[in-house]
Amino acid sequence: MTQTRRLTGGLIDRQRPLNFEFDGRKYTGYQGDTLASALLANGVQLMGRSFKYHRPRGPFSSGSEEPNAIVELREGARKEPNTRATTIELYDELIATSQNRWPSLGFDMMAVNDLFSNFLTAGFYYKTFMWPAAFWEKLYEPIIRRAAGLGKASLEPDPDCYDKGFLHCDLLIIGGGPAGLAAALVAGRAGLDVILADEDFLIGGRLNQESYSLDDQAGSVFAALRYEELTSLPNVRIMTRTTVIGAFDHGIYGMVERVADHMKVPADGQPRQRLWRVYSQSALLCAGATERSIAFENNDRPGIMLAGAMRAFANRWATAVGDRIAIFANNDDAHRTAHDLHQLGVEIAAVIDSRPEAPANDSFEVLMASEVVNTHGRLGLNSIDVKTPQGLRQIQVSGLGVSGGWNPNIHLTCHQRGRPKWDAGLSAFVPSVDLPKALFVAGAANGQMTTAAAIQDAVTTAMKIATDCGRKPTSLAIPKTSDESASITPFWYVTGTERGWVDQQNDVTVKDIKLAHQENFRSVEHLKRYTTLGMATDQGKTSNVLGLAIMAHTAGQSIPDTGTTIYRPPYSPTAIGVFAGRSRDMDFRPIRKTPSHKWAEEQGAVFVEVGMWYRAQWFPQDGETHWRQSVDREVATTRSSVGVCDVTTLGKIDVQGSDAAAFLNKIYCNGFAKVDVGKTRYGLMLREDGIAMDDGTAARLAEDHFVVTTTTANAVGVYRHMEFARQVLWPDLDVQLISTTESWAQYAVAGPHARNLLRKIVDAEFDISNEAFPFMACGAITVCGGLRARLFRISFSGELAYEIAVPTRYGDAMMRALVEAGEEFGGCAYGTEALGVMRIEKGHATSNELNGTTTALNLGMGRMVSTRKDSIGAVLSRRDGLVADDALKLVGFKPRRDSDSVPAGSHLMTKGSPVDAAHDQGYVTSACYSPTLGHHIAIGFLKSGDQRLGEIIRLVSPLTNIEHDVEVVSAHFVDPEGDKLRA
């Protein structure tokens, strides 16, 4: 027979049975069950083992505060450890496994720890693993790491996806219990845009878990009716299975929506979870309250749980925790558990109340001024020892409900360092009066501990919020309820208790807290860290206040004098995947594709990420098995014939205005005031501090119109720099800027046959001869029968070269046309590697050299910094420290032996000097194998390098064990006079 503990009633759908498996055994439950309720219904109390002592444990609560019933959910890549059985919505074919035990839950070898509990007290690690120090890394840490942790990760990639999203509303209501529903109705009817979020899959909160009625309606019916009305309001969005995990600055809240956790696998296209960032004008926290326990000897056995949870299992999930139940409490509320269970036919052995006066009941025995002093049962509760004024009694029970009172769920009020205040009447912390702006609290979370008071509080607060938003809200009738009493007398732990659990998940006992006090770890923060109180996955929701109270009592202080406890986000455990969202694998960042990307893919190009751009690195041809073969061929072909390279990624900034030239004259350190229309000029930009920032060209298309190019990597930075200068430094100049990087597909055509190739592309009416279109010329042309284009005679390779730009939609076709036109000359396409080789051969600096530490002087361009005008960085580039006699200068290096490489990053030392920083002469910035020269070459910075040409110097790379001699040469390895590019 299954489900032996199933009661009548409940909010489960008995027409929809569900099969599930726990630790290999098959069970059935119903739609509406949680894993915990279904297991309890099947008579399974034992669901986990504690962290340190491996004590047998069953559910302690019925919600997200659960410290004990922690399981591994699902199998394979979807396996998720540390999942609370009390929040897992049952679905068909659910598979769960207990964790932190070996070999089985019933017989756990690690439970031997419990025998050594006298040694494994608070601070055990700190005291034990101190000596000898050498043991730490090799012995202690591995042992501790093996023993630590709960559950095991699958170690496989998460097969599910996660979403993120943004929501904006007038009012975010956190919690869909009686207070939240009432507030939503008031605000919704008043026309506010409302989001009501609740972590449960069923709206109603405690209304679904209590037996009392509201206006003669069952609580669940009352909740359902309010939910129905709210769903009819288009301005109200109800989000179930959604936990508000954090309250952040400026009215921003984080919410996790569990879209598919109640399914075996997510539906097609659906994420598993979704992280919402909510921007709300106001927020109302209606998160209710969490019950707390009383510490007594062995209060952690399966079958012992919070009295309110026991009531919830009975009323909502039609499940009895045991067949004979006792209740131990210090307040009236717990008596309702006995009442409800009795009504459902469960035998009540006794209600043990610590107060001398407590409500009597005709149906079951109430033991006043009594305490549970111990419990018995190996894997589940068998009996309890009760100290009564008449003496000690042993009572046979299989379940014990415990209540030490209720703590308002104030967590989100603390996320911005709000400190709660102690309410002596409630014996609980309530929200601070100094709440974050526009955050309000109502209901039990605000210390209103009866349903009517909670609803009234919510209505009043919602009306205020709506009024503040300029609406005219109408009030809501407050229902009549029967939960009138909330009497409580503080009672934290039974005197004499040692192994009475405070934090059940982390195995923190009364004894540990007393020990912390004895060893002077008395502040709340020290207590927490020394004992690990509240540091488990439940974040101490059921234990923090109890632990604080015991510390206060031990220290002979009041609780407020001892300290307060505050909370940090997230409110409940949150999967890391949901923070990542879709930013993983190929979706980590967007991809920027060049106009020739499709064509390059067809050629089998090997791509490299440059920022977000994917650039073709080289184009392997048949028979080429190593990248160097492809790159050498591309360089050789370009140098001997013609090559085509996509350079669209270089930044292009359109500069217009009557002061465009004056503006560029200030931006660049070299002169730009007198660039002729139709001409291009190389320019160097300096930072304010005189360090080189970026280089590029500026082509003057008209008197008031330039196109500036930047390096690929600095395109955004340069644009930002120019906008800053335009808007802040020189707002009086008439200059307008806009990026045109992506508007134009731009290709370098380089090599001796570059002009011949272009003559086949450029329309005949445009003369591109050397005379008509000399080096550094630019202009508008048409190509391929009338397509508008721009042509620039500039060269990065050192060859006769052009850059041709066409509207990007024709970029693919242009690339195909250029390559086809080059075939006649034996030309080819070349990628960024060949581009890099040719610029090193030519001695052109790029980001390796403009590395944020170098000046124009270092780069061999010191004379470019004009002294006849002011420009950004010009003055500071002449600082003493930057113009020392032995300043670094850009030079070239060639190995003494052709077979030696000259790796970038290597440092340069004078022959015979020690190899250390004090004797460092410089470093290599860029290196390659030069197919043109037949050996490795490099460029880099050397102290007084321009005066040391011909010197033999030591190249050292201690990291790669390289040390050999190189010769200092000019950085211009190929065509130093520039004859080729002017040809």
Add this chain to the structure above:
Amino acid sequence: MPNLTALSPLGFTAPHKVVVSAYTISEVTDRAMASITARKGSASAVKTILTKILNQSAPEVGGYCAGEVEAFWTGQGQWMLTAPFDDHEDIVASFVGIFKGKASLTEQTDGWCRFAIAGQDIDRLCSLLCNIDMRTLMAGKANRTSIEHIGCFLVRIADECLHIIAPRSSAGSLYHAISAAAKSVRF
């Protein structure tokens, strides 16, 4: 006409159009676009000229004006102007004379991809894409935002039609993001 074949931002010879879940996502390639930026001291004059071109008031902050020639506001004294591509392939040449040196015009046609998204409850789709309060982005409004790290303009053509304009090189990534969000939306 040039003897070259134009490709859409997604790499097709004709604008790509797909239905994903409840939304139709279409590439828009038949609009030429230029940025209009008032030269110093000419913001008012440019606004007047723009009003004449559009036959309606130039868009104010966050505004969009529909029509054969359309415009949306992009910054102080700045707008994007779009017109049918077939008639205004060289859009700067088409309009620069009208502005008589009062504004700088820069061709932006191929700098951007443009996706038209049609379907019910576009707001819900956008809530998965960007941090815009869609209650404020009603028909006739435009805004600038970021979608999966891609800077975009959102132009609300109608309640059930939104255009997303983004850098062309990221068209594939943006399309993927929109499609994934469209599949993810729950009603």
